Amino acid sequence: MTLFAARLRHLALLGSLLGLSLTLNLAHAETQRPSPETRISAWCADLGKRLRSVNADHCRQQGFLADQSSHGDRPLAYLDRAAAKAGSKSPRPNRVLIIGGIHGDELTSISIVFRWLDWIDEGSAKNYHWHVIPLANPDGLFNRPSTRTNGRGVDLNRNFPTPDWSANAQTYWVERTRRDPRRNPGQEASSEVETRWLQAQISHFKPDVIISIHAPYNLLDYDGPATQPLRFGRLSLNRLGVYPGSLGNYGGLHKKIPVVTIELPSAGTMPSARDQRAMWVDMLKWMGRNIKPLEK
Numbered sequence: 001m002t003l004f005a006a007r008l009r010h011l012a013l014l015g016s017l018l019g020l021s022l023t024l025n026l027a028h029a030e031t032q033r034p035s036p037e038t039r040i041s042a043w044c045a046d047l048g049k050r051l052r053s054v055n056a057d058h059c060r061q062q063g064f065l066a067d068q069s070s071h072g073d074r075p076l077a078y079l080d081r082a083a084a085k086a087g088s089k090s091p092r093p094n095r096v097l098i099i100g101g102i103h104g105d106e107l108t109s110i111s112i113v114f115r116w117l118d119w120i121d122e123g124s125a126k127n128y129h130w131h132v133i134p135l136a137n138p139d140g141l142f143n144r145p146s147t148r149t150n151g152r153g154v155d156l157n158r159n160f161p162t163p164d165w166s167a168n169a170q171t172y173w174v175e176r177t178r179r180d181p182r183r184n185p186g187q188e189a190s191s192e193v194e195t196r197w198l199q200a201q202i203s204h205f206k207p208d209v210i211i212s213i214h215a216p217y218n219l220l221d222y223d224g225p226a227t228q229p230l231r232f233g234r235l236s237l238n239r240l241g242v243y244p245g246s247l248g249n250y251g252g253l254h255k256k257i258p259v260v261t262i263e264l265p266s267a268g269t270m271p272s273a274r275d276q277r278a279m280w281v282d283m284l285k286w287m288g289r290n291i292k293p294l295e296k
């Protein structure tokens with residue numbers, strides 16, 4: 001063997017040893033971090049314990065995915081359910097983004113999303129492409145006690161990068177809310193990982209309508225183009241006004257996506273089964289009449 005060939009063999013051996021140790025290290029790292037499936041399964045178990053009307057096994061059967069985590073390392077989980085098969089010539093199905101639990105102490109806003117998951121394959125609902133986020137603020141829900149704000153004490157619904165954020169968000173908080181810790185908009189727009197994740201969900205999914213669920217003001221609010229909804233079940237339209245950094249302001253006024261804010265009547269007690277259904281039926285009727293694809 002020439003000296004050159006010997007060196008080459010030496011190098012190859014060294015390389016394979018290094019490669020091996022790299023593989024071992026990666027395998028080691030993976031054993032430390034639970035798989036996405038395990039994390040979703042644990043997330044469902046935690047939800048089942050925290051929310052009376054959510055069943056952990058039912059949650060696990062839905063096929064939730066999570067590729068990002070909250071500040072407190074909890075899964076930011078979502079579900080993507082494409083529309084029932086349409087012909088190749090039919091227009092693309094309208095896209096609906098549902099967001100619950102942006103405020104972690106509004107428990108019904110999370111539970112009702114799980115109820116609706118049972119209905120998204122029925123009737124006219126199956127014609128839509130659904131993207132469902134039942135719990136946008138997991139750290140808030142799993143805080144003890146649950147908090148409106150996220151794991152860093154920021155109100156995610158005041159943290160979206162609306163054009164008026166720099167000029168107004170902090171001033172509004174200081175002067176109008178007297179620094180209410182429940183309404184802290186953060187040090188800057190999009191300072192929170194959960195806000196940035198929601199923004200990314202919106203920009204990738206490109207919803208034609210966003211349904212954002214809260215409690216307990218017992219009303220409907222609306223921002224954006226399209227005809228405003230007047231009534232979903234017992235909830236009727238009562239516009240609350242626009243806040244710097246809110247999702248309605250960001251999605252509805254800035255991004256021109258219709259944003260319906262549903263304020264359930266109680267944060268802790270679910271509406272009756274009949275009221276849940278009436279809300280859902282009216283929502284689908286309104287969407288059928290008023291929601292058009294925003295992007296061809």
Ligand SMILES: [Zn+2]
Pocket residue numbers: 103106213214215
């Ligand atoms: Zn809320």
